[in-house]
Amino acid sequence: MRCWSTVIILVWAGTAWGQTQPSEQTPSTAEQMLSDMLKPQTPSKDVPTTRPQIEALQPVGYVPQTPKPLLREGSDIWQRSGHLRKVPDSLYPQIVFDNSEPGEKLPPMLVLPNLELMKMENAEAATTRDLKFVVSGTVTEYRKKNYILLESGPQDLSSRLLPPPPPKTEPANPTADQMLKEMLAADSQPLAPIPKRPPLEADRTSGTAAVAPGAPRMTVLRENSPINDRLCRLAPTPDGQQEQLVLDSDGAALEDPPLIVLPNLKLMSMEDAAKAAEREQRFRVSGILTEYRGRNYILMDKVVLVPLANQF
DSSP: OHHHHHHHHHHHHHHHHHHHSOOSSOOOOHHHHHHHHHSOOOOOTTSOSSOOOOOOOOOTTOOOOOOOOOOOTTOEEEEEEEEEEOOTTOSSOEEEEOOOSSSOOOOOEEEOOSHHHHHHHHHHHTOSSOOOEEEEEEEEEETTEEEEEEEOOSSOGGGGTSOOOOOOOOOSSOOHHHHHHHHHHHHHSOOOOOOOOOOOOBOTTSGGGSSSTTOOOOBOOOTTOEEEEEEEEEEEOTTSSSEEEEEOOSSSSOOOOOEEEOOSHHHHHHHHHHHHSSSOOEEEEEEEEEEETTEEEEEEEEEEEEOGGGOO
16 A cells, blocks of 8 residues: 555655656747748758750660751752752652752752643653753742742753764865865755744633633733732632732733742731731732742732722
């Protein structure tokens, strides 16, 4: 009985002592806790502040290709050799330059339609060999791509497909009588007739090929014919793959066929202006025509936006 009493007294004394003994760490007040929460916390050096970027997996041997800078519009290409290649899902073929000659390395360029392109295509269709062409032209720029409008070279492309003519055999020292006979024979021969100019080709989208019945038959203008300060509007072609200029005719006959627009910076400006306008825009354009497969195309060199207040 005495032992249990001793234990009870010791427990009671320890409890009383713990209540009266001050603790070493006093609890913080509510104001201190609030101030600690409002203090800006400095991030730890071990914790990254941004999410790490995930590296894309590439196959073995992959070499990243840097995009080649575009040539400025109006740059000239002179006497560069290359091959004509078709491009899937593209309206235009491209010329792939050999880049074997010394000089600037040229990337492949899409070829704009004109008579020179027709000659190249006809020459390739006449043979099974892989032809190499020497081309010159002017570069255009459209939607981060370079195009080239070919110019006529010093020789006709068709002449390169024919074998060279045999050399003429002439006597080493012709006598005076032989020279006189040759001169008299040349004078007696009739003059060769002057070749007639081929007739103008008709526009294949007019006449019987037109959608509207009884449409007038349009002729195709000669290549390099100028178009000066013509009022027109921009509209898509019937297939929706290209843009064309619908000319406002000066007379009442309305016999001016639409002109397909060749891609360049001027076409980009017209497209942007037409998209930003609330209603159909009118433009005054100037340019040079090309001819390809019975249609006229225009390469614009001047475009003026007509204010909406002056269009009616």
